[in-house]
Amino acid sequence: MSTWHECVQRSGSLPEWPYPIDYDKENEVVTDVMVIGGGVAGLQAAVNAARMGVKVAVLERGHAKRSGAGGAGVDHWHGAVTNPCSKVTPEMYTNACYESMRGWTGGHVRYIITRESWDTLLECEKMGVQIRDVRDEFKRAEFRDDRTKLMFAYDYRSRHVIRVWGYNIKVKLYEEAKRLGVNIFNRMMPTSLLTSGGKQGRRVIGATAVNTRTGEFYVFRSKATVIATGGAGRLFDFSPEVTSSSSMGNMNSSGAGEALGWKAGAELVCMEGSGPGRLSGYAYAPYSMANAHNTYHGTPIVDAEGKEVPWVDAFNRPIKDQPGRFLPSEGQNFILGEGIGISRYLEQFRNNDLTHDLPERIRRGEFKLPLYADLTRLTEAERRCIFGMMVGNEGKTRVPIYDTMTKAGFDPDKDLFQAPVTLPEGYAHSNFWSTGVNTPPTIRSLGGGGFLVDWDLKTNLEGLYIGAGGNLFGGGCHGESHTTGRYAGRHAAAYSRSAPEPVADAKQIKKEKESAYHATQQSKKGNGWKEINAAIARIMRDYCGQYKNEQTLNLGLRLLGELKSTELASAYASNPHELGRLLECHSIITVGELVMKASLQRKASNSILNFQRLDFPAVDPPEWNKLLPIRQEDNKVKIRELQLDFHLKAPYVSSYEENYQKHCMK
């Protein structure tokens, strides 16, 4: 196999487009359930729908074998509270998330996750994912249950976050989907959801898409649809050379799912929420530098002279010994653990952490830079578990971090591992590699919002379900995405069994096809997709950044509209790949407009949504303590008000478990 450089040097020119292009060719796929997005949530939806005996198609932007934020693996699985060692119940966990967020998260989605997360993990085990210490590598370790051989993270007493050997999880799911006969269409860029009669707000009956290798057009007709496309990573920043779509995200995350749903009339909520872009690519590759967070929780951090940084509990009391870093302290029932899609923790559930005054102590000279992770100070089991089992299975760290460092001679038994050298403020959070001080302060990422769903994980549109981490109100991370995908797949399949045949509207298809190829017919002098994406991100940063007001938001909307009708309308795609990327720009603009429109509706600042309106500076005024679901009807914005605890109000009942039993389809 030759490298890109060898290929160019050998031929003296850039290679030809390697696939036959046929923009005119139209393919039709008829299925019972269509899943858009073949990440971990999407493949779970597909597998679980297929298990119910219906015909399933997956439409994936990349290649479903390894695509998505979870494609490279996972090392710890959250929310498995029904595992045999757990001391936490679904109610306890759900209430902890809900109360920590003061209600600004979908409690019903959280409950579904905690009810089914462990069952979902057991199914992954059956597919060939190692979830137990079957080789007895960590026998008698504090974090291991010797009977079940399960291993836990964060809170060794409550035992609900499970350490897993998940490097192959996506491959195993993919193989299972193939085994069950799921029809996977890779390299597809969807351009619209088809609706009954081609009308906004009506039943979803399929999608149109373009293949980004052959350029062929696809019409999918489906009785039920699941959206599982992950987040909208390229909205506020775009600089792929430094993986600025977010080092934690994936280049294909263009908010396509939200854009498709919004255009079809689906309701979304809290889209005005955002947070600092701490995980954007301006920092370091995930987990590539010393830190004491997440995968590295509990790791001793020392300064240049070997002086150890102290740990504190959730109430800011010193933690005396190493085992204390992994246990709830006095006043805590259990620790929730981080990376579960919530931005705020009540002290009762918060993690133990490095001392919070580390930045001041560095400034005073008490700790000298650089800092290092000193894994030698851990017990042997902890050390091998963190730099070995966990870094060796964490998404994106197995090869670039674990393999590279190990081959270069790094030995955690003897060597120190350096943290980035940065401003003292960069050590305010133990996640040093994603430090906010390296990211321009204007860069943000969406946070907390997504599709509003009911207890079936169904949207307001008939036939449309959501399975996801990022774009589901109440969603979380890896295990949460599998679990909601699994649940949404079941419901979509059940609905498809009795749903009428999907009859597509010919006019809608014709219109979509014409607009899909627009960029291939423009002048070669037109802009390319990268310029357009960069312009969108600039507009979002400037007009819908951390601080905004009615004027900036309206100006931003005007600029996005102008960008659409000028530079984007005349942008040129020279091959199906560029066409796909330009179609993504349409999605990104749509999501940007949606965010600005949602931001205009909330006339108050909100601390949980990290939402600051300069013209409405009062933070969290009680009269704005309500959700504002947003959708389109006849292309006009429609807003309604909804109580935060709507999921426990009529037509539902007031108990999580009763609602779950009524809807879980078991």
Ligand SMILES: Cc1cc2nc3c(=O)[nH]c(=O)nc-3n(C[C@H](O)[C@H](O)[C@H](O)COP(=O)(O)OP(=O)(O)OC[C@H]3O[C@@H](n4cnc5c(N)ncnc54)[C@H](O)[C@@H]3O)c2cc1C
């Ligand atoms: C480095 C890293 C480490 C992580 N570690 C952990 C961990 O240890 N524990 C944990 O709980 N979480 C972890 N996470 C988070 C976790 O991986 C994500 O929350 C999870 O993968 C989200 O699943 P998803 O299926 O919703 O989205 P994704 O996994 O992102 O999948 C979305 C899929 O949709 C596809 N797609 C996107 N756009 C389109 C489109 N237009 N058309 C068709 N398909 C499209 C994508 O190609 C992708 O396959 C980690 C993430 C990263 C990046």
